[in-house]
Amino acid sequence: xxxxxxxxxAVAENPRTTRVRKIVLDAATTLLIEExxxxxxxxxxxxxxxxxxxxxxxxxxxxxxxLMDAIDSVLAPDHTLSTVGDVRxxxxxxxxxxxxxxxxRPFRAMFAALLDHATRSxxxxxxxxxxxxxxxxxxxxxxxxxxxxxxxxxxxxLEVLVAxxxxxxxxxxxxxxxxxxxxxxxxxxxxxxxANEAPRASEQAVRPVSS
Numbered sequence: 001x002x003x004x005x006x007x008x009x010a011v012a013e014n015p016r017t018t019r020v021r022k023i024v025l026d027a028a029t030t031l032l033i034e035e036x037x038x039x040x041x042x043x044x045x046x047x048x049x050x051x052x053x054x055x056x057x058x059x060x061x062x063x064x065x066x067l068m069d070a071i072d073s074v075l076a077p078d079h080t081l082s083t084v085g086d087v088r089x090x091x092x093x094x095x096x097x098x099x100x101x102x103x104x105r106p107f108r109a110m111f112a113a114l115l116d117h118a119t120r121s122x123x124x125x126x127x128x129x130x131x132x133x134x135x136x137x138x139x140x141x142x143x144x145x146x147x148x149x150x151x152x153x154x155x156x157x158l159e160v161l162v163a164x165x166x167x168x169x170x171x172x173x174x175x176x177x178x179x180x181x182x183x184x185x186x187x188x189x190x191x192x193x194x195a196n197e198a199p200r201a202s203e204q205a206v207r208p209v210s211s
Contacts, residue, residue, distance in 0.1 A: 020055065024049060025069060026073075026173075027049045027097075028067065028069075029070045031045065031047075031108055032110065032114075041066070041120065042056040042060065062069050071127060075131065075135065075137075082143075082170075087142070094142055094165075095165065095185045095188065098135065098139070098169055102180070108129070112174075114127060136162050143161045143162060144158055153197065153199070164195075165189075169184070169185075
């Protein structure tokens, strides 16, 4: 089969295929939450949906690809979010969106299921990491742009910065099982920006002039 050229327009997916994929991924998500990742198999999904296993295997040749696509379906990005170019405002909006997602099912249920199963099965750790990476994608994008623009200190690793932002919300939600307040978000953003602002030119050490 020849590869499609990047210049070729994308072919719209058949509506029936779209519907089948949604049914399968919804079922896979439910199985993961209720029974664990071992239940996310083409055989089990076929059993609960009535969709032929051959059809499922055509789209997902193995249980891992099915599980990962189920995770991605829950992590579908919120395309309504927009940035205004102000680091504090953009990070606040992103953290508010994260709070909203953490409070929704099945997002919340999948998060809990992955966290639970990953502690008991190392083979699920990649799935958990994929979920967390997807959850923090918006924050990562904003921080990376701010580093490129010289607004945040480029000497600090991107993943460390993202952890500083998402960490307090995950701790509040997962460890304390408490409400994520506006005050927590505001303090997180304020502390983050103050701690990680790029050094101003006037504050940088002046190099000695060689004689």
